[in-house]
Amino acid sequence: MSTVPDGYDPYAFTPFAVTVDLAVFTVREGRLHVLLVTRGEDPYKGRWALPGGFVLPRESAEEAARRELAEETGLAQDTVCGFHLEQLRTYSDPDRDPRMRVVSVAYAALVPDLPEPRGGGDAAHAQWWEAGATEPLAFDHDRILADAHDRIGARLEYSCLATAFCPAEFTLGELQQVYETVWGVELDRPNFRRKVLTTPGFVQAVEGPPRRTGGRGKPAALYRAGAANALHPPLLRPEGRPEGRTS
Amino acid sequence: MSTVPDGYDPYAFTPFAVTVDLAVFTVREGRLHVLLVTRGEDPYKGRWALPGGFVLPRESAEEAARRELAEETGLAQDTVCGFHLEQLRTYSDPDRDPRMRVVSVAYAALVPDLPEPRGGGDAAHAQWWEAGATEPLAFDHDRILADAHDRIGARLEYSCLATAFCPAEFTLGELQQVYETVWGVELDRPNFRRKVLTTPGFVQAVEGPPRRTGGRGKPAALYRAGAANALHPPLLRPEGRPEGRTS
DNA sequence: CTAATAGTGTCTCTCAGACATTATGTC
DNA sequence: GACATAATGTCTGAGAGACACTATTAG
Numbered sequence A, B: 001m002s003t004v005p006d007g008y009d010p011y012a013f014t015p016f017a018v019t020v021d022l023a024v025f026t027v028r029e030g031r032l033h034v035l036l037v038t039r040g041e042d043p044y045k046g047r048w049a050l051p052g053g054f055v056l057p058r059e060s061a062e063e064a065a066r067r068e069l070a071e072e073t074g075l076a077q078d079t080v081c082g083f084h085l086e087q088l089r090t091y092s093d094p095d096r097d098p099r100m101r102v103v104s105v106a107y108a109a110l111v112p113d114l115p116e117p118r119g120g121g122d123a124a125h126a127q128w129w130e131a132g133a134t135e136p137l138a139f140d141h142d143r144i145l146a147d148a149h150d151r152i153g154a155r156l157e158y159s160c161l162a163t164a165f166c167p168a169e170f171t172l173g174e175l176q177q178v179y180e181t182v183w184g185v186e187l188d189r190p191n192f193r194r195k196v197l198t199t200p201g202f203v204q205a206v207e208g209p210p211r212r213t214g215g216r217g218k219p220a221a222l223y224r225a226g227a228a229n230a231l232h233p234p235l236l237r238p239e240g241r242p243e244g245r246t247s
Numbered sequence C: 001c002t003a004a005t006a007g008t009g010t011c012t013c014t015c016a017g018a019c020a021t022t023a024t025g026t027c
Numbered sequence D: 001g002a003c004a005t006a007a008t009g010t011c012t013g014a015g016a017g018a019c020a021c022t023a024t025t026a027g
Helices: A061-073 A121-125 A141-158 A161-165 A172-183 A189-198 B061-073 B121-125 B141-158 B161-165 B172-183 B189-198
Strands: A017-028 A031-038 A052-054 A084-091 A102-110 A126-130 A203-205 A223-225 B017-028 B031-038 B052-054 B084-091 B102-110 B126-130 B203-205 B223-225
Touching (some): A017 A061, A017 A141, A017 A161, A017 A172, A031 A061, A031 A172, A061 A084, A084 A141, A102 A141, A102 A161, A141 A172, A161 A172, A172 A189, B017 B061, B017 B141, B017 B172, B031 B172, B052 B061, B061 B084, B061 B102, B084 B141, B102 B141, B141 B161, B161 B172
Parallel strands (some): A017 A102, B017 B102
Antiparallel strands (some): A017 A031, A017 A052, A031 A126, A084 A102, A203 A223, B017 B031, B017 B052, B031 B126, B084 B102, B203 B223
């Protein structure tokens, strides 16, 4: 049972399949949604699952995830390159796939509200589901999805990436909606405004003061995502734990 | 270039080797140290590297990491089970190993000040190095080590795991030393005390008021790690970014 | 005594929560 | 006009930074 630390003893080497799994999130109609696909083959044939696939011989997991994101959403690589994609963690339970040894690197992607995945190609069986209202998924994807949701919620506290859910130009109301949707809480609007506007580089007012109406209230000013990446000090969730679990 | 999302087309399957790499941290003499091993074979023969090894056919990456931790430190599995071990991220660049396709799941381990790894077995060539003062490491281990340091620093802000660097019973001075060492800053002692003691479940005073002397000052009260896992509100680093990078 | 470390108390400034008020649009 | 949403202003309380001060040990 002794393996040379970084040696590559033939007897110690075991071939694994390596895949990526994606939790692609978006906010639609004030609710958090995740992109799922139907499985066409056994095991778990007919069940819903996170999109994903094999890492090819000459690509990194990151590249594979970006490629799958484009394939499953039916969008061009150029478009998809602007989306936030972040590695979550790797799932390696020996029995997570009943057929063979598969290690999966999970990623979370945050995208603005997209049209329903259009038919054609791999996206034919892809569909948006409300997160938290999904049927039991294939493999360990329920766990991955829950972990991804937790992580995104925590990331909103310490980073500016809520803007990743918004289109290029957005109102502060839309940005607040992102927080409320992901966290499942209501925030005080004046306080939210103050926090966002006093954090340097979080958002950037759009010059020409064109305004956009969301319904029939007063038109809101438009903003773009700023250059800042981290949010300091953080925007903490009201009461309760910072995360659902701490793994 | 189209792969069925979760299908297992024979042509799409590529065998990978899967390894774990460990960044084992400890605090010795007020400086952050990391455990390194010398490589016995090419490539990078004679260079220092993070300890690690293959994931075996019937174990998860987590189990492999725990096993390697025991092997490299020369400690028993029982002992090692008490140490904090946390998955960092997975490194999958196609060229990270010059010989073959190797995907590595990186872990960070936090251990109390241990004796120098005793000779015998795999630990024969293991040694503590001061973090930040290491020679260029093998493979992409410099990057992994830097990522690990960043992550640990960030984790100290929002979690109670600084106690993982301390022995079972410790003084608040020792706990503060952990923060100062990992962050490379000095903290105000009264304020640090207040924060730690008013956070429920961070530490727990040891009953029998035996005190321990660190040198020739007043003896300090002893504490144990509390039940809390998260630190809310966080203990933020003074000025500057929350992390070196945001990857 | 001095030196060194442990522990307490207090002032102030920043910032977040709560919430009243005004502004500007649709119907 | 009513209604809805956007934006501003103000009060307050929690908590962190700064720092003075006391306590207890070794020499």
